[in-house]
Structures are given as C-alpha cells and as structure tokens.
Amino acid sequence: MKQLTKAEEEIMQVLWQLERANVKSIIEQLPEPKPAYNTVSTIVRILENKGFVDYEKQGKGHLYFPLVKKQDYSNQSITNLVDNYFQGSFKSMVSFFVKKNDIDLNDMEAILKDINNNRS
Secondary structure: OOOOOHHHHHHHHHHHHHOOEOHHHHHHHOOOOOOOHHHHHHHHHHHHHOOOEEEEEEOOEEEEEEOOOHHHHHHHHHHHHHHHHOOOOHHHHHHHHHHHOOOOHHHHHHHHHHHHHHHO
C-alpha cells in the first residue's frame, strides 16, 4: 500500500468519515482556509490513481468513496513508523513516547489494562 501525502491523507480522513461524498461535500468538511475546488478534485483523482478511492456517477458529477479502510491504512502507517524510526522495535517506540510525553505510572497502568482488555 502506498503512503499518502499530508494533503491526500486529509482528504481521506474526510472520505472515511463521510463514506461517500462529492468534491463540494469534501471541501465543506475541510478547515479554513478552504482549498480551491480544482485542488481537491485533483487530489481525489490522485487518490483514485493510487487505488485509495473510486467513484460512481451521480448526475453530472461523481460520488467518491474509499476503497482502503482507515484501520488498514493506520496499521500500515504504524508499521512503517516502527520500521523506519525504531528499527522494527515496538518496545523502542513505546519507550520513546513514554519518555517524550512524560507518561506517569497511572497512565501506563491504564494503557496496559486497555491492551489486556482488547486481547480478550
């Protein structure tokens, strides 16, 4: 699966949320300052070429929808992060974030409890 640029990922976040949308609807969900219609349309076409979205005809326009699930893309992004910055060690990544974010023991226990609950 290909990596997305920041702009492409921003459009995908909107499509994952809306599930189906035309360019105008996508723009409405984006923060100010709103990008130009042609800019969003171009990014959506790039996402289509990368295999992330497809469309169906709706009148004179298109209704776009994601082909890649958010969960699948998130999993791949985390794997790439761990591989590229932490030599494939999830333990090193967690240790880094604990140190950088000054996580206390109570927070760590809550995180471990959530992990254990999700395993069941």
